[in-house]
Amino acid sequence: xxxxxxxxxxxxxAHGASGYEKEICDLIxxxxxxxxxxxxxxxxxxxxxxxKGDGPKIMLAGHMDQIGFMVTYIEDEGFIRFSNIGGFDxxxxxxxxxxxxxxxxxxxxxxxxxxxxxxxxSSKLYxxxxxxxxxxxxxxxxxxxxxxxxxPCHIDENKVMTPALDDRVGCFIMMEAxxxxxxxxxxxxxxxTTQEEVGLRGAKTAVHSIDPDYGLAFDVxxxxxxxxxxxxxxxxxxxxxxxxxxxxxxxxxxxxxWLTNIAESNGIKYQYEILEAGGTDTAAxxxxxxxxxxxxxxxxxxxxxxxxxxxxxSDIEDCINLTVKALETGI
Numbered sequence: 124x125x126x127x128x129x130x131x132x133x134x135x136x137a138h139g140a141s142g143y144e145k146e147i148c149d150l151i152x153x154x155x156x157x158x159x160x161x162x163x164x165x166x167x168x169x170x171x172x173x174x175k176g177d178g179p180k181i182m183l184a185g186h187m188d189q190i191g192f193m194v195t196y197i198e199d200e201g202f203i204r205f206s207n208i209g210g211f212d213x214x215x216x217x218x219x220x221x222x223x224x225x226x227x228x229x230x231x232x233x234x235x236x237x238x239x240x241x242x243x244x245s246s247k248l249y250x251x252x253x254x255x256x257x258x259x260x261x262x263x264x265x266x267x268x269x270x271x272x273x274x275p276c277h278i279d280e281n282k283v284m285t286p287a288l289d290d291r292v293g294c295f296i297m298m299e300a301x302x303x304x305x306x307x308x309x310x311x312x313x314x315x316t317t318q319e320e321v322g323l324r325g326a327k328t329a330v331h332s333i334d335p336d337y338g339l340a341f342d343v344x345x346x347x348x349x350x351x352x353x354x355x356x357x358x359x360x361x362x363x364x365x366x367x368x369x370x371x372x373x374x375x376x377x378x379x380x381w382l383t384n385i386a387e388s389n390g391i392k393y394q395y396e397i398l399e400a401g402g403t404d405t406a407a408x409x410x411x412x413x414x415x416x417x418x419x420x421x422x423x424x425x426x427x428x429x430x431x432x433x434x435x436x437s438d439i440e441d442c443i444n445l446t447v448k449a450l451e452t453g454i
Contacts, residue, residue, distance in 0.1 A: 126436055127299065128283075130154065132276040134295050135285040138224050140191025140269045141208050141318045144168055146224075147187045151294060151315055158302050159313075169329045170315040176307030178453055179336035182415075183311065183446075184326050184404040185293030186319030186342070189286065190428055191269045192221060192231075192250065201260045203229070203250040208269065209320030211428050213245040219430050222273035227252055227263045229270065272430035281436060282359075288432035290319065292422050292439060293341030300446040308453030309337070316404055326407035330415065337454065338408030338417035339378070341442070343424040343434070344369075344396050353399065357423040359434060362392030363441040366419035371402025372409055377454070378418030385449045392441050396421050420445060 139147035148170050152162065159172045170187070190209030197203055216231045223229075229252035236243045250270065254260040272286035283292075297313050304311075312333050316325035330338065344364050347355030357364055365382045366374050386393040396419075409417040420442050425433040 126440055128278045130298070131283060131292070131295050132278060132285070134291045135276045135283070135287050137291070138222065138271055139187055139189060140271055141188040141321045143224070143269055144187040144317050147291070147294070148315065151187070151298060155298060155301060165328065165332065167325050167328050168317040169325045171329060171333070172301065172313040172315070174301060174304065174307060174311040174313065176310050178308045178310060180333065181309040181311055181337040181339060182314055182330060182333050182335035182408060183297055184314045184316050184329070184338065184340045184408065185297050186290045186316045186325065186404060187294055188317055188320050189271055189289065189291070190320055191271045194264055194266050194268045197257050197260050197264070197266070199257050201254040201256050203252065203260065203264060205248070205250055205270070207245065209428070213243065213248060215429055216248060220273040221250060221270035223264055223268055223270045225263065228273055229253070274430040278436070282433055283436060283439070284431050284433045286430045286432065288424055288434055289343045289427050290341070292343060292434060296341050296420070296439065296442045296446060299443045300450065303443070303447045304450050307450045309450055311450060319404055323402070323404055323407040326404035330408045330411040334412070335408070335415055337378070338405065338415045340403045340405040340408065340417070340419040342403040342419060342421055343427055343432070344398050344421035345401070345427060346423040346425045349425060355397065355399070356394060357396055358394065359423050359425060360437060361394040361423060362438060363445045364394055364396035364421035364423050366396040366398070366405065366421055369398035369402050370400050371406035372417070374405065374418040375409070375416045377416055381454045382418065382420065382445065382449060385452055386445055389444070389448045391445050391448070392437075393445065394423070
């Protein structure tokens with residue numbers, strides 16, 4: 124089945140930094156109408172979509188939130204100082220366009236820094252929306268407003284390049300898998316989580332209410348295939364990544380073996396993921412109560428947390444196929 128690239132683009136371009144995921148939540152819920160048995164949106168904003176099935180309870184989790192920039196101060200001259208929501212490299216931000224929820228556009232620039240780069244840090248950055256004074260800015264932007272990267276989603280025959288691939292691609296995989304599964308061997312809870320980028324907060328509350336037997340997260344992982352990158356196994360175009368570990372979790376061997384066997388028996392291209400830094404909703408699910416047998420399917424991606432995150436369409440398709448086969452086969 125060909126990928127629904129129009130939907131992928133819409134999901135990636137939706138505005139939704141951590142704690143402000145309503146736009147992307149509404150989009151997902153509207154697209155999935157008719158494919159679920161029931162749903163709820165909990166106190167923290169998690170979208171929990173229930174697909175009934177015979178068998179143990181499984182929680183599938185992909186986070187809706189993206190990194191962002193919150194307005195902390197507006198200078199008299201009209202320049203906007205900001206704080207981060209989620210992690211970013213300040214060197215990566217200079218000259219990047221940003222967009223507020225109301226459509227106001229601006230650009231991140233940096234003060235002139237003596238002794239660059241040693242004296243450079245995020246406190247030297249500001250957002251310029253082209254307004255000549257503080258009062259002019261305040262007509263469009265106020266303290267506490269949030270901007271995200273502003274760049275179109277580009278998709279060609281091989282790749283997707285876009286802001287917010289982390290982790291809208293995980294949401295997309297879950298959405299498409301939910302539409303394709305016929306007879307799940309699990310009682311499935313597809314959870315589109317909130318506030319992952321600031322501490323896995325949505326997954327922590329959702330796993331408490333669902334109390335699953337198994338947990339399976341969906342996220343991006345680093346591609347160790349660019350010039351002078353870290354030495355690692357993950358490659359863009361190398362297939363679905365079956366996570367073994369990251370800095371927050373050691374995945375359960377039963378999940379690793381299960382996904383490996385499903386991939387091999389169905390001719391699905393896969394690779395193993397060992398990520399030296401970073402974490403996913405897997406970690407929140409794994410340590411719930413007495414422990415949940417948990418793992419993760421990832422998409423190997425370049426330039427994570429930039430405005431040009433990149434992944435191979437073939438890898439996304441492999442992840443969808445692996446998820447569908449896993450849910451229909453059981454464990």
